[in-house]
Amino acid sequence: MKMLALVLNAPRDLTLERVPVKEPSADEILIRVKACGVCGTDLHLFEGTGGAMDSEYPLIMGHEFAGEIVRCGDAVTDLKSGDHVAVDPNVYCGKCEPCRSGEVHFCQNMVGIGTTAPGAFAEYCTVPSRSAYKVDPSLSLDVAAMMEPVGCCLHGVDRANIQPGCTTVIIGFGPAGQIIAQLALLSGSARLIVIEPVAEKRAMARAIGATTVIDPLH
Ligand SMILES: [Zn+2]
Ligand SMILES: [Zn+2]
Numbered sequence: 560m561k562m563l564a565l566v567l568n569a570p571r572d573l574t575l576e577r578v579p580v581k582e583p584s585a586d587e588i589l590i591r592v593k594a595c596g597v598c599g600t601d602l603h604l605f606e607g608t609g610g611a612m613d614s615e616y617p618l619i620m621g622h623e624f625a626g627e628i629v630r631c632g633d634a635v636t637d638l639k640s641g642d643h644v645a646v647d648p649n650v651y652c653g654k655c656e657p658c659r660s661g662e663v664h665f666c667q668n669m670v671g672i673g674t675t676a677p678g679a680f681a682e683y684c685t686v687p688s689r690s691a692y693k694v695d696p697s698l699s700l701d702v703a704a705m706m707e708p709v710g711c712c713l714h715g716v717d718r719a720n721i722q723p724g725c726t727t728v729i730i731g732f733g734p735a736g737q738i739i740a741q742l743a744l745l746s747g748s749a750r751l752i753v754i755e756p757v758a759e760k761r762a763m764a765r766a767i768g769a770t771t772v773i774d775p776l777h
Pocket of ligand 1: 598599600622623
């Protein structure tokens with residue numbers, strides 16, 4: 560079976576190609592990709608300026624995605640074809656010291672779906688079943704695809720320990736800033752100050768509920 564995929568052969572050399580679909584091994588699932596975000600990391604990889612991990616070309620990028628399961632490996636028991644899933648693209652080994660002390664995000668053998676392994680800028684993507692999270696079919700898959708960036712932002716909001724009544728300042732209102740703003744408000748932030756030079760993004764900050772919006776250039 561073949562699929563269409565956007566293949567990054569070298570920096571700034573992105574082509575739509577027909578490539579083989581990877582059949583799922585016993586503990587993997589094959590997903591029909593329905594939605595995939597474009598991350599700042601993808602732009603870095605496209606430009607050849609590198610992401611958080613060492614990537615090699617050719618590469619199929621795309622790590623913020625959701626879709627529908629087409630086929631499951633023989634050992635997969637908790638998911639089935641037709642299920643809607645969102646994917647955690649960082650596949651940890653479970654064996655190294657950080658993994659064994661519960662800090663899997665510091666795994667020394669991390670595989671990144673869409674950064675070091677084939678990702679979701681393609682019709683299909685094959686991933687370990689433990690990296691897939693079932694989502695309710697009532698949730699649209701383009702919303703479900705935002706699970707990865709929302710997860711990153713949620714970790715940041717947890718680290719910042721935002722409590723009810725807090726004042727939160729967000730410098731830069733790109734996609735991550737927009738997600739953090741909503742999470743800060745949901746965490747009970749009483750005042751939300753956004754500093755952003757682009758007028759459209761400042762308007763978005765007001766729409767989301769920022770109490771003070773500052774243009775740092777004027
Ligand atoms: Zn990303
Ligand atoms: Zn590990």
